[in-house]
Amino acid sequence: MLLQLLFAIRGNVLDLAIGIVxxxxxxxxxxxxVDDIITPPLGLALGGVDFANLTIKMKNFVYTxxxxxxxxxxxxxQSIISLLIVAMALFCIIKxxxxxxxxxxxxxxxxDIEVITEPSEDIKLLREIRDLLAGRSYMQAITVRI
Numbered sequence: 443m444l445l446q447l448l449f450a451i452r453g454n455v456l457d458l459a460i461g462i463v464x465x466x467x468x469x470x471x472x473x474x475x476v477d478d479i480i481t482p483p484l485g486l487a488l489g490g491v492d493f494a495n496l497t498i499k500m501k502n503f504v505y506t507x508x509x510x511x512x513x514x515x516x517x518x519x520q521s522i523i524s525l526l527i528v529a530m531a532l533f534c535i536i537k538x539x540x541x542x543x544x545x546x547x548x549x550x551x552x553x554d555i556e557v558i559t560e561p562s563e564d565i566k567l568l569r570e571i572r573d574l575l576a577g578r579s580y581m582q583a584i585t586v587r588i
Contacts (some may be wrong), residue, residue: 469528476524493520 475492485491496516503510562571 472524472527
C-alpha cells in the first residue's frame with residue numbers, strides 16, 4: 443500500500459491526473475462557449491438557424507413501423523467548432539512554452555559560455571609550453587638559415 447502511494451505521489455502520475463482534470467473542465471467550458479455563446483449569434487446571422495436542431499431525417503425503408511433515422515449534423519458542426527477552439531488554445535500554450543524554453547536555454551548557454559571562457563590552470567600551462575616550443579622551433583629555423 444505504501445509503495446503504491448509513493449508511486450502515485452511521484453511527479454509524472456500526479457501531473458497526469460491534474461492534466462486530465464483540468465482538461466475535462468476546459469472541455470466543458472469550451473463546449474458551453476460554443477453551444478451557448480458562439481453558435482446562437484452565428485445561427486441568427488445565417489437567418490435564424492438553430493444548430494442544435496439541424497438534422498436530416500431519412501425514412502426507414504426496412505422497418506416501416508420504426509421512426510425515421512435522424513442525422514444530427516448541427517451537433518456535429520458545434521463539435522467541430524469546439525475542436526477548433528481547443529486546438530487553437532493548445533497551439534498557443536505549446537508555442538508559449540516553447541518560447542519560454544528557448545529563452546531559458548539561451549540564458550543557460552550564455553552562463554555556460556562565460557564559465558568556459560576562463561581556462562583552467564592545466565590549459566594555461568599547456569599553452570605556455572606550446573608557445574615556448576613554437577618560439578624555440580622558430581629560433582632553430584632562423585639559426586639554420588643563417
